[in-house]
Amino acid sequence: MKLLKFIVYISGYIACWYAYHNSISCISSVLDAVIYDIFQCYARSDTFPDNPYFWHTMKHLPNLLTLGNLFCGCIAIAYILTAQPYTSMSLEGGMPTWNWVYGAEQIYLGSIFIGIAAICDLLDGFVARALNVFSPIGKDLDSLADIVSFGVAPSMIFYKFLWDALMSEKNAMDVSMLGMAPAFLIACFGALRLARFNISGGGHKGFFTGMPIPAVGIFVASLPLLAWYNPWGLGNFLHNKWVIYAVIGLLCWFMVSRISFIKLMPAKWNIASAWPQLVLIVVSAISIPFLHVAVVPFAFVLYIILSLIHRQPKENLPTQTE
Numbered sequence: 001m002k003l004l005k006f007i008v009y010i011s012g013y014i015a016c017w018y019a020y021h022n023s024i025s026c027i028s029s030v031l032d033a034v035i036y037d038i039f040q041c042y043a044r045s046d047t048f049p050d051n052p053y054f055w056h057t058m059k060h061l062p063n064l065l066t067l068g069n070l071f072c073g074c075i076a077i078a079y080i081l082t083a084q085p086y087t088s089m090s091l092e093g094g095m096p097t098w099n100w101v102y103g104a105e106q107i108y109l110g111s112i113f114i115g116i117a118a119i120c121d122l123l124d125g126f127v128a129r130a131l132n133v134f135s136p137i138g139k140d141l142d143s144l145a146d147i148v149s150f151g152v153a154p155s156m157i158f159y160k161f162l163w164d165a166l167m168s169e170k171n172a173m174d175v176s177m178l179g180m181a182p183a184f185l186i187a188c189f190g191a192l193r194l195a196r197f198n199i200s201g202g203g204h205k206g207f208f209t210g211m212p213i214p215a216v217g218i219f220v221a222s223l224p225l226l227a228w229y230n231p232w233g234l235g236n237f238l239h240n241k242w243v244i245y246a247v248i249g250l251l252c253w254f255m256v257s258r259i260s261f262i263k264l265m266p267a268k269w270n271i272a273s274a275w276p277q278l279v280l281i282v283v284s285a286i287s288i289p290f291l292h293v294a295v296v297p298f299a300f301v302l303y304i305i306l307s308l309i310h311r312q313p314k315e316n317l318p319t320q321t322e
Helices: 002-021 025-044 052-058 061-081 108-131 136-167 181-199 213-229 231-239 241-256 271-309
Strands: 086-090 097-101 207-209 260-262
Touching: 061 108, 061 136, 108 136, 108 213, 136 181, 136 213, 136 231, 136 241, 181 213, 181 241, 213 231, 213 241, 213 271, 231 241, 231 271, 260 271
Parallel strands: none
Antiparallel strands: 086 097, 207 260
């Protein structure tokens, strides 16, 4: 019975993420707060009497979720790298023939695993706070997992897009690797963003300084879906190398900039503090029936706009020494 109750609480967290993933994060934020309070009350209750074995086991749950984040990021990379078709030469019959060799699955499956990694990344923080389990190794492990799932895996997506764009040019056989190298700037600037976040003590209340790397990873993970379903011809832009270069440069700049990006969880539950999150959720939710898979990049652009126009309260702003 105890294990069943615990599974119910974890399922609640997953339900909250599912709501958020479908751009209903206002409901998600409220459910997260409620379930978090319930979980803490449950943890403090005598439902689990002093059981050293139980608590010794449960303290590893946040790190296990972080490792799940890393594991899914690695699987995403494997799917992405095997997605694009290539040719193989056969000498059957004495004459060389070229045959298409397709990857195991389509590239969008890599996007799905990046999404699952985002679930694990969301859950490990909530579980750690609910169980009051914090450790330096957990913080460093979380950063290492994030750089793989939301840095290296998105870089692989851009690498494949650039490969596709360059291979469609007339001089495809003379294309240099340098033409696809900018894709890996996402991982480099993401690592710099995470390092700066770690030494800053976790950022400021209510906002991040610089775009958080999970936001970048989720946005990039939505691009293969645009290319696959191609709503309103938006996927055609992903075959233009200059568009891809511009997106890479913009995302890298956002991550290391001093721009204040709002957190999905507002600093205070009032209109003055939470209106950007409310607008983001409501507008994104309303647009789902019209935009379908394009709702993720739309919400991403809206997130940037709201972060730029929202003025943080003075008590949330960093001091000059920061």
